Amino acid sequence: MIGTLLATAALVAAAVPAATARTSGSDPALAAPSANAPYLNPRLPVAARVHDLLGRMTLQEKVGQMTQAERSSMATDPTQITDLDLGSLLSGGGSTPTPNTPVAWADMVDGFQAQAMSTRLRIPILYGIDSVHGDNNLVGATIFPQNIAMGATRDPKLVEQEEHITATETRASGPQWVFAACDCVVRDDRWGRTYESYGEDPKLVEEMETGIDGFQGTSVKDLASPDHVLATSKHFAGDGDTSYGSSTNGTYTLDQGIDIVDWKHFKDIDLAPYVTAVQQHHVGSIMPSYSSVDWTEDGVGNPVKMSANKQLLTNVLKEKIGFKGFLISDWQAIEQLPGDYATQVRTAVNAGLDMFMEPNSAPKFEQTLIGEVQDGQVATSRIDDAVSRILTAKFELGLFEHPYTNRTNIGTIGSPAHRAVARQAVAESQVLLKNADHTLPLKPSQRVYVAGANADDIGNQAGGWTVSWQGSSGDTIPGTTILQGIRQDDPDVTYSADASQPTGGYDVGVVVVGETPYAEGVGDVGNGSNTLNLSAADQANIDTVCGAMKCVVLDVAGRPQIITGDLPKIDSYVMSWLPGSEGEGVADTLFGKHAYTGKLPVSWPRSEAQEPINIGDKDYDPLFPFGYGLTDRH
Template sequence: MTLQEKIGQMTQAERSAVTSDPTQITGLGLGSVLSGGGSTPTPNTPSAWADMVDGFQKQALATRLHIPLLYGIDSVHGDNNLLGATIFPQNIGMGATRDPALVREEEHVTATETRATGPQWVFAACDCVVRDDRWGRTYESFGEDPKLVEEMETSIDGFQGTSPGDLARPDHVLATSKHFAGDGDTAYGSSTTGTYTLDQGVDITDWSHFSRIDLAPYVTAVQDHHVGAIMPSYSSVDWTEDGVGNPVKMSANKQLLTNVLKEKIGFKGFLISDWQAIEQLPGDYATQVRTAVNAGLDMFMEPYNAAQFEQTLISEVQAGRVPMSRIDDAVSRILRAKFELGLFEHPYTDRRNIGTIGSPAHRAVARRAAAESQVLLKNADHALPLKPSQKIYVAGGNADDIGNQAGGWTLTWQGSSGDTIPGTTILKGIEQDDPNVTFSEDASKPMNGYDVGVVVIGETPYAEGVGDVGNGHTLDLSATDQATVDKVCGAIRTCVVLDVAGRPQIITGELPKTDAFVASWLPGSEGEGVADVLFGKRPFTGKLPVSWPRSESQEPINVGDPHYDPLFPYGYGLTTRAVSH
């Protein structure tokens, strides 16, 4: 391979860039293309996806060495960019299930639906350990305890399989463990710009804490599950032992990326940078590229800057500032993944499973996941399960909004409220079990004569730092939600509240007004799963994957802290028995 061909393999561009300039793939010898959140073909259908990826692949195969393209996508709770895909609960809800086998099954469904439409690589699963619920990515974590995260790394097995040759099958994809390491453990505070810096912030730590909390899941991801790719975090690490106060961005951290991850832990896959991550490093662009390559990054997500990246890295190698051995190591890791995926033998999309996308069998898995993710926090006088004979009044902004119950990373990066994806809202699930239902979103309809009030409150969609508390977000319930709870629980004898949110909200003042309270998290496209536990078709078995604070000022709060006094402790969750009607 020539130097240009090698560096081409290390380069990843965004689909919109190569769509607008189709000569890029062949001309630059690109090794990979990705779809960012919401970057989809038109129409957004399975066949259009497969046709698009195959068109890009044809261009890659027109290069001198005919090296196939690797296509990456954010399938973080299902193939969530595809309209009609099965959408699962976000990871925080899957952590609540305490069911590693179900997590493996979920990700196998996701892998099957993703690869049937062309992409062979997913930027999932998130093996971060969330230590502060004010973080906008809290819902992407399985929980606050690294041991829980490690247990849920069956996600990697669901994506990749566990036997030699599995990656080449049409129901598996290459997985990415992210974001290495410590992105869920950053310090909360405002920057000079006035924005809060939990996301992409600084992990102020010592080696003992870092290795026990932040690093531990990546050891098992590599050594036990053989994850194929790892994405370093935007965040920085600042070691308190040296007292210097000199945070180092993960993309520049050779100690962690090379010395620890590749050499000590034994990672044999490749490292992919996050979206334009190297451009956050100090110095001019040549310095940023040189620093990141020498630190150990192998492939570079430079969505709109592929040509400049390649020319810059060529110049750095020719000038002797990046050794050829580093380039050869990176390219070897990337090509190994392509061989294991079977792309040299079968570069084009195997569409045999395209008819299973959003199928009843796949949605049944998501429905069970939604049911198992529900955590019952209060159940006075056995208010739950509900009975189909009861006359039920349903209220709240999240009762009949499938966009809200899916959350961020659903069709678009930030997600959106409304009728965005196929599926069943929580209200529609309840109505399937009980015909005696009245719905009033703002609780304005009369409430006389009802046996039970069900209020579905919570958050609206967000993703990443946009959702950080301090950036227009709070853990407090909205005034509208508080008013709805007050109205319904003050008027109807039995009152059940469901909190549809990506993290714990402050309910200390509202909880005494309720008879039953459920942490519903972000249950995805199958609202029937929530109704299944409300009516006792399935038992409540979920356990809190994070500690539930009494007030926002308690954050960060984690099990094992001195003076630990949450409203509900990590692992809490009442159980019920399934009943027959």
């Protein structure tokens, strides 16, 4: 580690003179600032430091701060960071160093940071990553249950603890900024991002926003500590409330679709969590959604993409709600706007976007925006506002004083203490939906038969946004599968993935059904063969096992599945969600070490055709209502 830091320091020292010569020329106003420049003085108020630094910046340097590129586009020539005065980098889902280890991550981020520190003004980069259920791109990190499961816990303090661990592990490996938490309100379980939401009720989502405090701390001073990161509330606003089949280009979509709502509904359901995220938790950044809003309830109006919606981004969010942080666009989001690239850039900047995730087109973006300012299409005051917001975050994070990774907590990544919290979260998230004749908890004396591929597949139980963007089946991360957890309580269980081994002589069967991993877009029901129904293999396993013995069915999925026809065959039914790396938590409730306390964060439909179904609907008649959950204690 020491050798890495010394090498990084040498790189900075070697790069500074060249960068200074390149940018300053013979103009004294563009010379590198002295060490006692006000913006470099940590004793001054942040606002004073921002004002001083902004006054020293050229248009190129300001636009550079508004630009975020993907790490892979800079990997072969990191000097682009210096040449472009780049303000930010990100790792997209699955974009990792080789090897994918904490030290390699920290070394990578520090290498990029060295390039930023060789610019004339030595403004550090802000590195962002999707730590949405743990530092999930890093192999070996603690992988927590997905948000829908955390909503089932009804435990805001546990959510805060979870995100504090995620912040600690993320910052120790380099990134100082996370694109989390998702404060969306899911209103249609056919949406492929259902598991990223805490639930269908905005009040529940607001309760779980303690996660923002876990990420950022509860005071400005906390942000600069090695166990906190800048948080991002996403996706503003209404991405979980798009209309099924809505489209801006004639093709099917739920993800990135259109909210066809009136203002009261939008304010009460979709906007509400962002008010508390800003006013109570002081979230540092917000990511606008890909989705559009159509205020006409019949859907024949003129839908406006959120990236172009000045009314919502500036008038409502920044001015009325009082958001003081900065807005970061989603991946190439502005390129979905009408018009040529210059029009897209101009529209989004003037609507209120501050930083632009242009993963592979940073030079083009900067050149275009500079041209728009020079042509008078974008006001300098709008640029200054955006850059001031971004610089404020960097000062508050302490990056000017400590730009390189503080590795103090690197040894805690994936530690037993962190995994114990994840195991607790798994246990608290389990929702018992049926328990005929008190089949659960299982007893040590019982002979147990386990079936189903999801019982022994850690990739499936982690879900999407795990190592890769869409996630994948198989042995993708360290941890404990549900089967391994069961065997810690009962080493003699028989396991058959397809229930092909004889079923005679057993007291109880445990059938683990569910989904395979997916993420945004790909996971939408209606996209390909996706459905809320159980697979034929899962139904066959239920028929075989539940026809031979008392049976428990565990559902490992990111949203409700249709089990109406199978439920009469099942003695006990448990929604296990996507538990992440700690399958022992599922076994803890199964064998009675932890009581079933989880409550449904969404309404459970009787059929796929019943979607969307939400608490408060007229003629509300779900299979299981919002908030339902039995206990095995009697």
